[in-house]
Amino acid sequence: MRGARRVGRAVASVTVIALAAAGCGGGDGGGAGEGVVRASWGDPQNPLEPANTNEVQGGKVLDMIFTGLKEYDPETGEARDAMAESIETDDQRTFTVTLKEGWEFTDGTPVTAASFVDAWNYGANLENNQVNAYFFQFIEGYDAVHPADEGAEPTADELSGLEVVDDRTFRVTLSEPFSLWPETLGYTAYSPLPEAFFTDRDAWLEQPVGNGPYQVDSYNRGSSMRLSRNEEYPGEDEARNEGVELRVYTSNNTAYTDLQAGNLDVIDDIPASQVRNAESDLGGRYINQPAGIIQTVTFPLYQEEWQGEDAAKVRRGLSMAINREEITAQIYGDTRTPATDWTSPVLGEEGGYEEGLCGEPCRYDPERARQLIEEGGGLPGGSVTLTSNVDTGSHRQWMDAACNSINNVLDDNNACRVNPVATFAEFREQISADRMTGMFRAGWQMDYPLIQNFLQPLYYTDASSNDAGYSDAEFDRLIDEANATADEEQAVEKFKEAEQVLAQDLPALPLWYQNGSAGYSERVDNVRLNPFSVPVYSEITVN
Template identity: 60%
Template sequence: MKKPVGNGPYLVDSYTRGSQMSLRRWDDYPGDDKAQNGGVDLKVYTDANTAYTDLLAGNLDLADDIPAAQLKNVKTDLGDRYLNTPAGILQTLAFPFYDPDWNKAGSEKVRKGLSMAIDRKQITDTIFQKTRTPATDWTSPVLGEDGGYQAGLCGEACEYKPDEAKKLIEEGGGLPGGKVTITFNADTGSHREWVNAVCNSINNALDDERACTAAPVGTFADFRNEITDRKMPGPFRSGWQMDYPLIQNFLQPLYYTNASSNDGKWSNKEFDDLVNRANQETDTAKAIDLFQQAEEVVRDNMAAIPLWYQNGSAGWSDRLSDVKLNPFSVPVYEQIKVS
């Protein structure tokens, strides 16, 4: 993006790629959602902790991601200038199905066993201070039942059952090479903390301190390059932030054969056929029912491990008021008022 153009309540005043974008109120904007402030300067941070430090120091007015390391302090630091609200975001572990070790007969038992070796409640309680919720399906509660959300669909496969986890992994032929490596980008999102916690949980469940290893990649760009080049040695950090509130958006882009965000290259004819039928259906309720059947195929194959539903979080300075996050966890900038 070299010359961004806005069509909302702001004009793009200046833009420095990878650094900052300055928006200024467009007084002639014809819409109802006119900006309640003079403009917004959007800054790029490669470390959420640095942004949080700048917020406390008065060098930043709004941080739209509170890092995990600061969650235990945020209410003391900010009081009522802190917001945590449900968002259409799901964190998962994806698998490299282009690797025969993860795509052979019985491997779904290994994936299910790994899922049951993860103590989601302990991780969301301790690492994320209860600001995330253990996932029980592959969508988000933000959808509601009308949008296709199925609470509890994952069943015991998303419950912490270490004895059953060990049994399933053994029945599935064991971990490829005797161990599993979880790859993640280390530059954003507090991923290091939770990946380490997931590995510790797996190691404890399997009584093997070497069963799981965390493998950080320095930047998100390098991480994405390795995914695109199909270099993942095992499960890797994945997830989805919805584009629109419908079950279709959580399934088709991620699991349909050769779909745009199907990074693990999972392919299943039954799933594809159900999605095709759903997309041809003119009755929305019937389409959602077909997508829900497709999600059951994802469950039965453990095409990805759902970890937790992620809330949106934000903290702001005492100069601001009327701060809200939309269902996509993005600040509603035009409603913010500046004193």
Template identity: 45%
Template sequence: MKRNKITLAGVGLLSASALMLAGCASGNDDAGTGETEGDATAIISVNGSEPQNPLIPTNTNEVGGGKILDAMFAGLIGYAADGSVFNDVAEEITVDDPQNLTVKIREGLTFTDGEEVTADNFIKAWNYGALASNEQLSSYFFEDIEGFSYDEDSELSGLEEVDEYTFTIALNKPASDFAQRLGYSAYYPLPDVAFEDIAAFGESPIGNGPYMLEGEGAWQHDVGINLVTNPDYDGPRTPANGGLDIKFYASQDAAYADLQAGELDVLDAIPDSAFETFESDLGDRAVNQPSAVFQSFTIPERLEHFGGEEGNLRRQALSMSINREEITDVIFQGTRTPASDFTSPVIDGWSDSLEGAEVLAYDPEKAKELWAEADAISPWSGEFQIAYNADGGHQAWVDATVNSIKNTLGIDASGAPYPTFAELRGEVTDRVIETAFRTGWQADYPGLYNFLGPLYATNAGSNDGDYSNPEFDELLSQGISATDAEEANGLFQQAQEVLLRDLPATPLWYSNVVGGFGETVENVEFGWNSVPLYEQITKIG
């Protein structure tokens, strides 16, 4: 069947003129797995982490839960390894102009409980995610749709069902990359049963994607989750294996030990203790490639000494106290690159020459000067800490970072470990954490805006420091409204220059995806966002 598709990788914007994502999704070449002689029934074991929340697409904005949802659900579009898009549930998406889209989905697709996937399943799911009283972490992704409100329950009036398989999307302002966003998990459909008891659904989700829960008890909290292939999935990500055994590890060292012992097939996070040796250990089974991942730490303005002018001076001083070059060389063994902005070099529009980027350079003398200026406003007291989850392999870099700060500024500084990611994120989300904390971003879709809007726009769902600056918001709005890619990227760069003045988060480095796989699997490929393409993996023989 003839296929027409648009490739968005390296573009980041859709044209404002009529544009169509169309094709026979079940045969999309960009997403297909190709021929394999592997065992199509074998279970593939991979590493993961306990999700922060029950598995509801609109309330999951962290990597551990996101990887599971992406395996269990299919969105309107998907992203190939290089970040280009392909149709999944969508038959075509027509962008009539930057504020109006028409979506036609394929007929005959079902959820794993047998319910047919229709336009109504998307409309209901998005309205649930956007409803203020539901307090969904990803509600921000519906902000651009007509009818959205942060302050009161309001239906998304911009969603209109045309027929059982067609709906339109009217935006309240131009968002030229909106179609490109639609592969993110916040935009997944939900079956009707989800709304009967959403809490119960989150513990045992029913999706429409390549994989589904193995059965009752498939999710053992803090242990792992078992997925098997969905025999009714009809799309471009049809698995070449029999399912996924996703193991939740207390440490990356334990996961790496299992990989070496043949107890784990694929690992997407090598521990820092093995950075120096993993490529020689694994040979051609080692993975070290650029990905759309950015690392930082955030200091909420509400903390003592970090509000107003004093806080601004202290953020700059702390940033310039960190020897990023040394830490990436010694701790990360070249698997990280010091940051020069808030995005990623693999995304179109990245720049290493922004005005104000010198605040990210190691400058001990300037750091001391700025700290002294802050002390003149209000003398420093207490200890500076960076919180991190001990199950994520962060201790070494946090210790090196706080030691760099301590040695430069002469203050007490230390890491503050939390046993699990869920515990750390719980305090961050509830706004009760009383220290700085590690943050970062793995892109939801391959666009520059995605690194800026969700994290730093006023009221954004992943704006963990509650940052708000009208100048930044306006530049962001102008950028997303621009239909020319070069113009839009220029505005996003100006917006970042505001961030470099305010430092709502302190950029540290860009991450490579550093992983590996066992001797008994093949067809292992890591995508643009550092996540393996699980459906392609096969057991040998």
């Protein structure tokens, strides 16, 4: 989840200090200090650059070590000023950003307007291969630093729409009006970077330096990352613990067992097999709440067999062959809700969520499913695979159930086969290399609480998280019009019109909205999840 993941360099040697605690299943939980929170985690796909990380595990770390212009309220998700003292505009196109005083990176250097401008120019430039470059497309001059034509070379090194006014002020000119643009600036791609990043990037990647409530002390890939409290942090969300040790687990069942045994303090991925028992198992230290997450499966539309009107009928038929109600009830209890649109109920109706917008494709109808698949010429090659990582999220259980549902509808035990991938990082690498041939999981955790974030990054032509390779001119046009609409209510309606195009083309099948679920030990207090289903690490206290 959380974004796509196109081009990324392999992680270099990033072990700074040898770690004593492995954290991959069991042990006495040693190695963490008395005031350090021990939490489950998974290795990120890419090095921890703000513009090159848009998956959940890496995003957790970036949220801890960086503070951007905006931040999202842990309870409501509302965007509020963080490093920004003000963001002002008269025309919804040119914005003047003024920074608060007194902020420094953890290496002691000041955070200035240039720290943002230089970081954004770096993130946008095609030559730097940043997967989040797409988030800078709204800034004037993006096409010059990141040309859309394959093989084209950049004609500029910097975005013409960025201008440093003084140490605390910079000006941003967008290519067109985008009234909601300031609300997106809590996303980590917009984080500032210190001079050290540009003078010695390799050294910075070994031990990232940020301006957030925590700093990275060490990282041993496959084992753990240790972060300590930033004692000089001036923000309101300063850490209330001494630090966090993120321990890598390849099985959420193992993490859950370690939590029960007192070897772990926080997990945010309760195994599906344990959700009914978690409340009693953990003595009430269990969290289950709505989150801005939707699980979907998508198709490799870059493969010829999934293109055209016949393939669209097959996709629609496959969607109607999946019994969402039964799967969510039997496997997930009350932690999942069958999806009927491509957003999330946490947005509310005013924010763009519309129950039932998906219509027929999201309803279980075996007879209609068989008819559509037959009309579309049958499954490509006679069968289809369903692929996902299986190290987190209890994905193996629902994949088995979804394939069983399809097989039962088609009366063919080999119509759908599960293709499990051991780790999230390996799964993402396969997707990034366009190696998918059948259905694959494309769940999404919102980057910021706007309907735009559930649609544009995933389905706009060549968008950063458009793993399917979907492209539709009408969808793109409606998204562009929505972004340019100054009135928020009217903008939301335009985005919903674009969503109707998805209901016709069905590049991805909405499965269910996902709650955030977490558990914690007796050793810690003040544990809660934000609307993104991520623990608010800075608030956790150690008894």
